[in-house]
Amino acid sequence: MAADDGMQVIIGLEVHIQLNKLRTKLWCSCTSAYHGKEPNTVLCPVCLALPGTLPVLNKRAVEFAILLGLALKGDVQKETFFYRKNYYYPDMCKNFQISQYDKAGGVPICVGGELAFRAGKEARTVHFMRVHMEEDPGRLAYDGSITTSPVAYVDYNRHGMALLEAVTEPELRSPEEARAFLKKLRAIVEHLGIADLGLEGSMRCDANISYKGHARVEVKNISSMKEVEKALMFEMMRQKQKIKGGGEIVQETRHWDEVRRVTVSLRTKETEKDYRYFPEPDLVPVAIDKKMLDAARKAMPELPDARIQRIVKQYQIPEYDASVLCDSKAMADFYEATVKIFDDPKDVSNWLMGDVSRRLNEDLVEIEETKLTPKALAQMLRLIKDGTITGKIAKGLVKGMLSGAMPADLVKEHAVKRIDDAALLGNLAREVIVENPKVVAEVKEGKNPRTFEFLVGQVMKKTKGQADPELTREILKELL
Amino acid sequence: MSKKIDENTVAHLAELARITLSDKERKEFAKQLSSILEFFSQISELDTENVKPTYHVVELKNVFREDESREGLSQEAALRNAPQKEKGYFKSPKIVED
Ligand SMILES: [Zn+2]
Numbered sequence: 001m002a003a004d005d006g007m008q009v010i011i012g013l014e015v016h017i018q019l020n021k022l023r024t025k026l027w028c029s030c031t032s033a034y035h036g037k038e039p040n041t042v043l044c045p046v047c048l049a050l051p052g053t054l055p056v057l058n059k060r061a062v063e064f065a066i067l068l069g070l071a072l073k074g075d076v077q078k079e080t081f082f083y084r085k086n087y088y089y090p091d092m093c094k095n096f097q098i099s100q101y102d103k104a105g106g107v108p109i110c111v112g113g114e115l116a117f118r119a120g121k122e123a124r125t126v127h128f129m130r131v132h133m134e135e136d137p138g139r140l141a142y143d144g145s146i147t148t149s150p151v152a153y154v155d156y157n158r159h160g161m162a163l164l165e166a167v168t169e170p171e172l173r174s175p176e177e178a179r180a181f182l183k184k185l186r187a188i189v190e191h192l193g194i195a196d197l198g199l200e201g202s203m204r205c206d207a208n209i210s211y212k213g214h215a216r217v218e219v220k221n222i223s224s225m226k227e228v229e230k231a232l233m234f235e236m237m238r239q240k241q242k243i244k245g246g247g248e249i250v251q252e253t254r255h256w257d258e259v260r261r262v263t264v265s266l267r268t269k270e271t272e273k274d275y276r277y278f279p280e281p282d283l284v285p286v287a288i289d290k291k292m293l294d295a296a297r298k299a300m301p302e303l304p305d306a307r308i309q310r311i312v313k314q315y316q317i318p319e320y321d322a323s324v325l326c327d328s329k330a331m332a333d334f335y336e337a338t339v340k341i342f343d344d345p346k347d348v349s350n351w352l353m354g355d356v357s358r359r360l361n362e363d364l365v366e367i368e369e370t371k372l373t374p375k376a377l378a379q380m381l382r383l384i385k386d387g388t389i390t391g392k393i394a395k396g397l398v399k400g401m402l403s404g405a406m407p408a409d410l411v412k413e414h415a416v417k418r419i420d421d422a423a424l425l426g427n428l429a430r431e432v433i434v435e436n437p438k439v440v441a442e443v444k445e446g447k448n449p450r451t452f453e454f455l456v457g458q459v460m461k462k463t464k465g466q467a468d469p470e471l472t473r474e475i476l477k478e479l480l
Numbered sequence: 481m482s483k484k485i486d487e488n489t490v491a492h493l494a495e496l497a498r499i500t501l502s503d504k505e506r507k508e509f510a511k512q513l514s515s516i517l518e519f520f521s522q523i524s525e526l527d528t529e530n531v532k533p534t535y536h537v538v539e540l541k542n543v544f545r546e547d548e549s550r551e552g553l554s555q556e557a558a559l560r561n562a563p564q565k566e567k568g569y570f571k572s573p574k575i576v577e578d
Pocket of ligand 1: 025028029042043044045046047160552
């Protein structure tokens with residue numbers, strides 16, 4: 001759609017990663033475990049910016065930032081500073097956000113960097129301008145949608161949580177590519193262990209979107225990876241229609257309204273210089289010496305790319321399989337745990353990438369959100385291998401297993417064993433032959449082998465997929 | 481670099497700071513801010529080509545806190561000074577115009 005009309009979209013992302021694996025917030029000792037808590041119960045005088053309070057930097061937050069900087073092959077700076085970004089919005093108590101800046105003498109913790117990922121079959125690399133540290137604002141709630149709510153309700157539990165913002169160059173070329181990029185970034189963050197990205201609001205985006213030769217629009221408030229594609233698609237369509245109708249794109253900031261599924265203009269006249277960035281006088285510079293860098297390199301865990309290569313080598317499965325499994329750390333962990341107790345690596349990856357993933361996609365959940373265990377999957381694969389159940393029966397067990405059931409129990413409970421009773425199958429095969437005279441005639445002509453498989457399928461249907469397929473074929477052949 | 485601050489700039493700054501100024505105040509502040517800039521322009525006459533910018537006046541670096549949590553405020557205490565509150569939230573006026 002985008003390609004054939006010659007209009008090329010250019011997308012840059014600002015990805016906010018919430019360091020919720022820290023025990024505390026960025027400037028104060030409030031717990032980071034605010035998810036699911038009553039509003040305004042996880043805060044302190046620093047969070048609320050009460051007069052006289054001062055921020056004190058969380059050392060581990062700096063260590064986490066160095067880890068991400070190195071993982072993205074960025075240039076971790078020897079000295080880095082915090083800056084004030086001034087603006088009035090109810091989600092910030094101080095009326096400024098402590099952030100970092102790359103102009104006016106500012107130095108973010110990490111400059112540059114890149115990320116290689118797969119978008120469909122294409123290998124792509126996107127570059128970063130920087131990774132910087134900043135504090136999370138509070139959370140706003142509305143009566144319905146942001147545009148229709150008469151008031152905003154403010155919860156400062158999130159206020160002051162540590163964020164890392166990774167800013168890409170405008171190099172992404174489609175919403176699908178943006179999603180693939182984010183997936184890879186997510187996998188890296190999960191492997192680093194700096195954030196649990198399953199938590200609500202733990203990975204949020206702002207997107208810069210423009211068509212070549214037209215003004216750039218920034219879309220804020222995209223609350224999750226799943227929303228990014230939708231927000232980008234809407235905004236692209238809006239701009240495209242405007243351009244085609246002879247209109248002009250206004251350079252502006254828009255807000256993604258999740259409820260109404262549209263972007264709306266924030267109508268702020270504020271430009272970057274209106275943020276009046278200046279050095280934060282309440283925080284001293286951070287010097288990152290060789291000792292800190294060496295410590296980070298030592299603490300660096302295995303990252304997705306290295307893991308893919310190791311899995312390919314160790315389990316002899318195709319690189320494609322390994323890279324799909326490593327899209328999610330939880331999935332890769334699940335895979336390796338299963339292979340440890342069921343020694344057929346290809347069989348395990350086939351099932352995880354096939355029926356298990358299909359089910360997860362249908363239910364819009366991640367594997368770690370289900371009750372499926374490696375033990376259960378291994379047991380199911382063993383039941384297939386020893387001939388107790390057919391692959392078809394196994395497919396039907398996946399749903400129950402995702403809710404925590406063991407396959408052996410499901411087989412017992414529903415009596416869904418492979419049927420190898422020749423007398424029973426013979427009776428069913430005769431029924432099928434009587435019911436399908438036309439097909440039988442075609443089979444006898446012997447032109448189309450698929451007509452025979454149709455009859456096998458009919459016997460399968462009568463047994464709800466439990467008939468032993470080989471035995472059924474033999475019996476049918478004999479009868480015909 | 482002695483750029484004069486005019487009344488429009490003062491009005492814009494007032495808007496960013498969410499304060500209301502009278503015509504008289506705008507005139508007065510335009511004059512005062514201009515003379516402050518004038519004063520700073522004297523500093524910018526100095527050659528600072530090889531001088532590292534001062535980020536902080538204190539010669540300190542790396543003041544850190546360990547990542548250990550402590551109890552904070554109760555909801556009641558947190559909301560005590562809020563002009564408007566509801567169901568545990570601070571209440572703010574509408575943000576986005578439709
Ligand atoms: Zn706090």
